[in-house]
Each structure stands twice: as C-alpha cells, then as structure tokens.
Amino acid sequence: MTADASRGAQAPPELVQLLTPEGERVEHPDYDIDLTPEEVRGLYRDLVLVRRVDLEAVALQRQGELGIWASLLGQEAAQIGSGRALTDADMAFPTYREHGVAWCRGVDPVNLLGLFRGVNHGGWDPAEHNFHLYTIVIGSQTLHAVGYAMGVQRDGAVGEDGAATIVYFGDGATSQGDVNESFIWASVFNAPVVFFCQNNQWAISEPLEKQSRIPLYRRASGFGFPGVRVDGNDVFACLAVTRQALKNAREGQGPMLIEAFTYRMGAHTTSDDPTRYRVQDELEAWKLKDPIERVRAYLFKNQLADQAFFDKIDAEADELGRDVRRRCLAMPDPEPLAIFDHVYAEPHRLMDEERAAFAAYLAGFESEESSR
C-alpha cells in the first residue's frame, strides 16, 4: 500500500502466500507452516472431494433435484485451509456457501442438500459438529458468532485447550450493519472470534468497488483489531493464518479479521447468469490461480505423490459423487403436517389447533378419494 507510509519499506507483502499458483513454496516473515507429506496429501484430498460434491450438487440442481445451489467453486482452499485449522472444540458459523468447511467439520454432504432441495431449513445439529446452520440473511451470523465467543469467554474456555469461534461471510456482507456491529462487539469485549471474509470479488452482480474503497482487511484497524489478507486460493496460507488467528483468540488476544482473497469461479447460485455482468477474461485469469492445481503441482514436483495417488483420489471423488447423488434422490419429502413441527420448544395451543384442523382438511381428500 503506497499510501501507508507507516508500514515502511520492509513491510511484509500485502498478500500472505506460502504456495504460488505454480506450486512453489515461498516464505513469509510472519506466517509459516510445517506440513508432513501425509498432511499435504490430506489437504489435496479434501480439496478434490469438496469440489466433486459441489459439481454433483450443481448437476442435481440442473436436473431438478435441488431448487437452487450456491457453488463453492474456486473457494475450496479458503474453506479447507480455514476449516482444517479448527480444533474439535472450536465453533464455526457459516454463510450458505461453506460446503468445504462443513466437510472439515464432519457434516455429511447429503445433509447440506436438504435446504437446497427444499425438504428442510437446516438439516444438522450444530452442536454435534460445532458447525452452525447455514445463514441466508447476509451478515446476521457474525453477531451470533461474537455472542457465542462471549459465552466461551465467560465459560473460561481459554488457553491451549480453549475454544475459538470463527465466522464466515462474504465481501458483500461487509456492508451490512450487523457485520460492522459485530466488529464493534468483538473489539470492545475482546471476544475470541476470527472473522473469515471470503472476498470472492463479487456480491451477485456487484463487484467489490460497490462495497469498499479500501482493501477489506484494513477495515479491522479502524475497529481496533488486526486484519490480514491471505491468498484465498492457497490452502497452506489459509491454514497457517487461520491457525494463528484461532490460537491468538484462544489465548485471549481477541479478534482478528482474515480477508481470503479469492474468486467465485461459478455463478452466484444456479439461478444466476454472470454473463450479464462480468467478462470471461476475468475468469480465465483466475483459472490460472486454481486452488487445487497448485497443490497437485507441489505434490508432483516434490515427488510427494505419484499418479496412482491422484487416480485413487479421483476414483474416491467419483464414488463420493455417486453416493451423494444416490442419497439425495432417496431423500423423502417431509409429511405435510411437519409444517407444524418444531415451531416452538414448548407445547403451543395454536399449533395444536391448526395442526388438527389441517389434518382434518387433508383427511377430507382421502375419504373423497376412497368413496370414488
């Protein structure tokens, strides 16, 4: 940042990167990571499998099996890197696009489909996976995450065995009042929370310039906590930076904003037509920075994996895709009376009354049918 004189000549590069698009390991003064070959192969596997699940979901939508799907294509490294940085005790709050993080938290991919297929509004128990439900209202979850982190703080779950909270949101979301309020709360209460913003350059049809005049990570300083921009297509860097931020949070050093600089390679959702607002060249340029290709190149160049390994992962991905498809198609539609379930935790007179009336109404059709 040329305008920022205070950062001096030896300021670290603006973008934290540990693995180049060509698959070269590079150093960064503040962040580093030491991964065993096994761990790198594991990350590669994660990346390939979540992309495969995502492709299958897009296909299922095209075939009418899902109402809509929000693809994570291009954002795999940001999600796997940050997702694998989490400990079991950490808590994650997603948007509607965090299929890769869900994978890291052990949520069965088929359970993600329920909301998009229209058979439920959620589909998993957040406490079971320490992975909250998807949130569709832009930015709302940032406040929930901060509140949760304040609870963790009050429980005294700090230090090495403590729990940090991470919350995901997009570049567009940074304009919402809720998100800005969450920054204030986190800052004032020194909440153990990590704000993980996937800047995929677009909020539906609106490019980042419509939301901000400065790089998003720099917003943090105005709120009084550190911000950093990481190469969101570099799974090593995302892992290293998120791990550090979570550790700091657990140790009582408060919040941090991570801006994962990435790209939404697909449409906003399957309902969207990006040809109306962005040029193909942009996509082509980002394809050269593909998050999976660079890990593959790294593994290959350093002879950490052979062709047999890549073939095995591809086969596993295909099997997973088939499995997700099969179980998606087998998902039953809910019973009509399920409309009245779980609206309240305690017995509720109006629900009972309306459920009974609706059951009687439905039964009317059945007796009509049978009397024919």
Place this chain on the structure above:
Amino acid sequence: MTTLTLAKSLNEGMRKAMEDDPKVLVMGEDVGKLGGVFRVTDGLQKDFGEERVIDTPLAESGIIGTAIGLALRGYRPVCEIQFDGFVFPAADQIITQLAKMPLRSLGALKLPVVVRIPCGGGIGAVEHHSESPEAYFTHTAGLRVVACSNPVDAYTMIQQAIRCDDPVVFFEPKRRYWEKAEVDTSAADGWLPFDRARIVRPGTDVTLLAYGPMVKTCLEAAAAAEEDGRSLEVVDLRSLNPLDAATVTDSVRRTGRCLVVHEAPVFGGFGAELAARITEECFYSLEAPVLRVGGPSTPYPPSRLEEHYLPDLDRVLDAVDRAFAF
C-alpha cells in the same frame, strides 16, 4: 396495447416515471447491470445512467436510510428490496423514520419514497424468499401499503406510487412476474386511483377479498365455483392502507358472505382487520361469519411443503362450502 409480463409492466412504468421526472431514482442491490434478480429494472441503468439507477452496497438499512436523505433533498427514490425476507434489516428506517418524519415536521417534509418488495411464495425458493410481511407495514401509520396483482395494474400503480408524496410500500407478487396481459402504455391518466379496490369478477353469493398473488387464485376458484352454480365476487383490494372500505362493504352487503384470502399466516394477519371491520359495518347483512383463508401460523415451510402452506383453489372452495354451511 402491448403484451407485457407483470415484471415488464413494472419496468415500463418505472421507465415512464423516470422519463417524466428527472428526480426519480432507482436504487437497490443488483438493480444496475443485472437488472435485478427478477429483471424488473432491466435496461434502466443503461438508459438512465449510474447516477439515477444505483447499485447500492449490500445493506438494506442503508438503502432506505439514504433514500430518506435523497428524498429530503428533493429526489423520489424507488428502492428495491431484493426479497421480502430481506426487508427486515431496513425495518428500523422504515418504521421509525420513513413513516414518521413527515408528521414530526408538521407536514413541512414529504418523503416520496417507494419501497418495492417482491413478495409471497410459490417459486420453490429457500427460506426468507417467500414471505408475506404486509401486516407489519399495514400496522405502521404513515406508510401507504399497496399490492399489484396483474400487469395492467403493475404499470399504472407503480407510477402512481412514485408520484405519491407519501412513502409507499409496494408489494409485487413474485410468482406472477411472468404472467402476461395486454397493457395500454399510451394513456397517462384516467387510471383508477391506486388507493381504490377493484371488483375483478362480479358475483352474487360470496365476496372473496384478495390482493397480490391470491387474486389469480380467487379468480380460478370463482370459475370453478360457477360450475357448481355458485357466483363468487372477487375484489382485488390493491391498496391495504388505506383500505377502500366502501368497495368492500358494498360488495359484502350485496353477497352476504365473505372470505378473506392471503398467503400470510391467518393469526394476526391483515385478514383479521378485514374481518373485524366487515363485522362492525355489515353485521346485519352477513349470512355467515367472515372466514379467513391463509397460511398456517408457522414460518414459511421448506419449498417441498409450500403447496400445502399456500392457499389454493381447493382451500378457497372448502371455505366457500363452510360459508354456505352456516
């Protein structure tokens, strides 16, 4: 006369309003190049420029709050809320500021802001994309609340809303966006005032009161009932606040029976206001209590259940039967 979809009628209406008055602005998320997620503002930015058709940051409170400021400076902002479920971040600006500022100025200030909201279900969407939040706004004094149901009204009502000096919450039935009709875009007046209801199908036995997406459903029910020898009158309310009570009560006095049909939950819904008012004003003309057909008092369900949630022809006819059974 041109054949237009409801979405295109709104587009043409806004275009006309922008041509007629340079102070008319369009603002919202993705309304520019994309033309809105439903393409209602398609082509407007191309023709009127980025100063008048504004892609806003992603913040609904910001959209309405700044629209108020623009209105204070003499502009007439037409704001798009992308989906019904996303109006709530703007609820504070709408309820505490937009609705009340003119009164606080003892009439010195006017806030001609239109808040366009695609509303209702039936498109197989995920949660927060199928809501019917009209009652929150009809309960807020200072706001006019209207709902169009067809392309002809869409074309005229959006222009009337833009010309109106009061804030207007303008509901658009999203599942009817693609319905077509012949629209006369040459006439600029002689329109039914936008705070008046319209009898869209005359009848003698039962009055069906509806607005927005349910008008079509009621017309279908009326056609079906005719085969059973029952004559249903369908009234498209068009304006919820103010309510065209005269048209409503006149109809109910003639038919003696009344159903209110809306997608929103029945409990505490707009139909409750109608039922109460009709009971107060038409008590001696009623053959049966006013019956309400609407959504259950639950959150809007996952889309695979929405056909059970949404009032349909069968639910309306069932209520007609009940009205006759008294």
